[in-house]
Amino acid sequence: MMELFDVEDNSDPSDIGHLPPWRHAAWAASWAAAGTALGWAASRFRLGPDDVGIPVAAPGSPWPYLAVSLLAGLAAAGLLRAVATRVPVAGAGALCAVLVFLGTRASLAWRPGPAVLAAGAAGLLLVAAAWGAYAWRTTRQAAGRAAEGTV
Numbered sequence: 001m002m003e004l005f006d007v008e009d010n011s012d013p014s015d016i017g018h019l020p021p022w023r024h025a026a027w028a029a030s031w032a033a034a035g036t037a038l039g040w041a042a043s044r045f046r047l048g049p050d051d052v053g054i055p056v057a058a059p060g061s062p063w064p065y066l067a068v069s070l071l072a073g074l075a076a077a078g079l080l081r082a083v084a085t086r087v088p089v090a091g092a093g094a095l096c097a098v099l100v101f102l103g104t105r106a107s108l109a110w111r112p113g114p115a116v117l118a119a120g121a122a123g124l125l126l127v128a129a130a131w132g133a134y135a136w137r138t139t140r141q142a143a144g145r146a147a148e149g150t151v
């Protein structure tokens with residue numbers, strides 16, 4: 001019988017394509033949850049000076065904004081992890097967590113409407129897609145140069 005956490009991982013740490021799907025889902029969920037939680041915790045404090053800083057969280061229920069941040073973070077982390085199963089992606093989790101943190105912090109401070117929230121989520125996905133495309137391209141270019149012998 002297979003153990004739940006018994007995964008033989010004796011390969012290159014950058015080769016994560018052979019891991020079970022639940023590990024990829026847990027990775028994406030943990031980075032998205034970390035960014036959302038840190039953004040929520042930081043919303044209790046003012047960032048920067050009074051005239052240009054980010055204010056504390058606006059009054060009202062934070063749950064819709066936290067849900068949107070978490071779902072957008074899950075989508076971005078899932079996208080980055082999907083790319084990382086094929087090519088090494090540097091700093092994928094940290095990038096996702098920082099962007100989700102910033103989006104959560106800003107949305108809790110100013111409580112934008114649905115259109116602005118959707119634009120922020122689309123921006124997060126666009127940055128994640130660009131980061132993954134850059135990793136894909138540089139890895140493929142390096143492999144092509146290595147095959148030609150012009151490393």
